[in-house]
Amino acid sequence: MSPNIDSPVQTQMAVAIPNGRFNFEYLANKKMEGKLAGRRRIFVQTETGFVLGMDLDRSDNAHTVKRKLQLAFNVPTDESSLTFGDLVLKNDLSAVRNDSPLLLTRNLLHRSSSTPCLSPGARDLQQRDQSGPIEILGRSTCSNYAERLVKDIVKGINNGVDPVTVNGGLGGAYYFKNKRGMNVAIVKPTDEEPFAPNNPKGFVGTALGQPGLKRSVRVGETGYREVAAYLLDYNHFANVPFTALVKISHSIFNVNEGVNNKKPQERKLVSKIASLQEFIPHDFDASDHGTSSFPVSSVHKIGILDIRIFNTDRHAGNLLVRKLDGVGMFGQVDLVPIDHGLCLPENLEDPYFEWIHWPQASIPFSEEVLEYIRNLDPESDVKKLKTELPMIREACLRVLVLSTVFLKEAAAFGLCLAEIGEMMSREFSRSEEEPSELESICIEAKRLIAEKDMFSSDSEVEVDVGNLDDFLFDMDCGELDSDILPKMVDEYHIKSPFSFRGGNGRNPLSKLEETFEEEEESDGEEQPPRLNGFACPPAQVAVSKLSMSLKYTSLNEKSQRLQSAKTEGSSSGNRSAEEQVAGSMCFVKLDDMGKLEWGMFIEKFRELLYPAFADRKSVAVAQRQRLGTSCKF
Numbered sequence: 001m002s003p004n005i006d007s008p009v010q011t012q013m014a015v016a017i018p019n020g021r022f023n024f025e026y027l028a029n030k031k032m033e034g035k036l037a038g039r040r041r042i043f044v045q046t047e048t049g050f051v052l053g054m055d056l057d058r059s060d061n062a063h064t065v066k067r068k069l070q071l072a073f074n075v076p077t078d079e080s081s082l083t084f085g086d087l088v089l090k091n092d093l094s095a096v097r098n099d100s101p102l103l104l105t106r107n108l109l110h111r112s113s114s115t116p117c118l119s120p121g122a123r124d125l126q127q128r129d130q131s132g133p134i135e136i137l138g139r140s141t142c143s144n145y146a147e148r149l150v151k152d153i154v155k156g157i158n159n160g161v162d163p164v165t166v167n168g169g170l171g172g173a174y175y176f177k178n179k180r181g182m183n184v185a186i187v188k189p190t191d192e193e194p195f196a197p198n199n200p201k202g203f204v205g206t207a208l209g210q211p212g213l214k215r216s217v218r219v220g221e222t223g224y225r226e227v228a229a230y231l232l233d234y235n236h237f238a239n240v241p242f243t244a245l246v247k248i249s250h251s252i253f254n255v256n257e258g259v260n261n262k263k264p265q266e267r268k269l270v271s272k273i274a275s276l277q278e279f280i281p282h283d284f285d286a287s288d289h290g291t292s293s294f295p296v297s298s299v300h301k302i303g304i305l306d307i308r309i310f311n312t313d314r315h316a317g318n319l320l321v322r323k324l325d326g327v328g329m330f331g332q333v334d335l336v337p338i339d340h341g342l343c344l345p346e347n348l349e350d351p352y353f354e355w356i357h358w359p360q361a362s363i364p365f366s367e368e369v370l371e372y373i374r375n376l377d378p379e380s381d382v383k384k385l386k387t388e389l390p391m392i393r394e395a396c397l398r399v400l401v402l403s404t405v406f407l408k409e410a411a412a413f414g415l416c417l418a419e420i421g422e423m424m425s426r427e428f429s430r431s432e433e434e435p436s437e438l439e440s441i442c443i444e445a446k447r448l449i450a451e452k453d454m455f456s457s458d459s460e461v462e463v464d465v466g467n468l469d470d471f472l473f474d475m476d477c478g479e480l481d482s483d484i485l486p487k488m489v490d491e492y493h494i495k496s497p498f499s500f501r502g503g504n505g506r507n508p509l510s511k512l513e514e515t516f517e518e519e520e521e522s523d524g525e526e527q528p529p530r531l532n533g534f535a536c537p538p539a540q541v542a543v544s545k546l547s548m549s550l551k552y553t554s555l556n557e558k559s560q561r562l563q564s565a566k567t568e569g570s571s572s573g574n575r576s577a578e579e580q581v582a583g584s585m586c587f588v589k590l591d592d593m594g595k596l597e598w599g600m601f602i603e604k605f606r607e608l609l610y611p612a613f614a615d616r617k618s619v620a621v622a623q624r625q626r627l628g629t630s631c632k633f
């Protein structure tokens, strides 16, 4: 990879100073001052995309932050929620790291009120927001390379070189340049994704945090996923370009009319949270080029990444092709995978693997590739993501674990890339979408656990704040089955009235209780817990969540859902994300299991894999034999 960087290594970041140019030493000093004072910097994004950088003092808590935000956005503290990934922050901010993005949403009950917009009080806060034009959020991506890239872009901006809008794709994207006018990075603001409030291409309609183009990827969360794919691509095995999450300010960014008080034709400096990816000079994308020249090893390496991250959007346009026409290399190309915003869904979906029918995918893996797969460790992947991207949701991490286990076992069994991809892909039978083999194995694993009553009532209610937040997500999707709820609540009370005890002896709802207690303390009177505005008794929340799980995993229910979902086309293999806007069904949920149950599920899942692989092999052999016979004639 050859970045167009033209400046020496700098270890400081950029910041704005009064004359409008950017000074690096100033920021370094500010950062040092902040560290010494134990301060943290956070970036609060509203659901309409406005971003405000804030410095937190040690004494700050969610209430004090919300009070400052009330000044800035005119949203009363009790009408808004502050979230950090799965966590709904009620008081304690200890989980929030330096440079973290937080989302401020209006509670559902107050959504009809006007959307948050800047008030005069915001100016004070903005003045104290000492952000530079680009700040990298997160730790590991803040390398020397990243800092050089940022510095180059800032030099470009200071030298009057404007970024340009990227025409392709459904979301807003911009090429940022160095001072010589060369593209050095592509920036994709999270509030310009398809369906987000500031999408410049007409695909608007949803607030950040709501289901998006893919139901199990929320609007505004594709940027994290782009970074996750980069972080998981150890040793640049698959060639994912450098990617980081940034807060970036520029007047080129799109703000739709009416959003955040935007007036027609108005262009002003706006700050966004965005993914920033190294620009890769290339000659084509894979849709413009015959695939036969693609190196087998590149296809395998990208395919392995796609499987691990459960990529639902690997269409040909998301593979850049570079010609390597050096001496003795005529005709050879290099592949660069881009656009990983729709990987790591919150539930199993229908993945999309363009390479699935390419001949390279049917060639057995090399020893080098097998060795890489053997060394993959889903637990350390999870640790890495939790450390570097703490806002990544637990549900996404479960998908990562499941698909990595699947890949490792399948490769060890001797399956090739195409076979593994096919087992993960859904089929269409009589115009109905059917679960993939992978999903069927999951459904069976869940069924066996339930049948043997392997999980106790304890684990049923072991639910964390992430699940509670997802409860809201389900409600937003309009899928809460009110018929089920009262019944499940009754069952719950019979089984274990308020005995939330997890395996570790700690109340699994303790995180939640902690926030309730804090709420009580601060308000002086007892209030039911609120989830983005809904008053929810903890038991009811836990149980309704469970009811959702049972609803999804019941095969009868599944067939009912299948009946009602008549899907066009004959094979998912020909559909890209754009064509799946309607959203595919959820056959099996992974985020509805308590920790204990999840552990048992993964064990059961592993046990079921070998028979399934053997089945697949025998079908493949039978097909080959039939083909052999027909060739004789």
Ligand SMILES: Nc1ncnc2c1ncn2[C@@H]1O[C@H](COP(=O)(O)OP(=O)(O)OP(=O)(O)O)[C@@H](O)[C@H]1O
Pocket (backbone or CB within 6 Å): 166, 168, 169, 170, 171, 172, 173, 186, 241, 277, 278, 279, 280, 281, 313, 317, 318, 338, 339, 341, 577
């Ligand atoms: N790292 C990169 N280097 C060079 N060009 C890039 C890079 N990433 C994206 N592009 C170009 O920008 C275009 C749009 O980018 P991308 O596909 O990531 O956007 P998107 O809005 O998410 O698209 P889609 O609608 O396909 O999901 C790509 O088709 C490609 O031409």
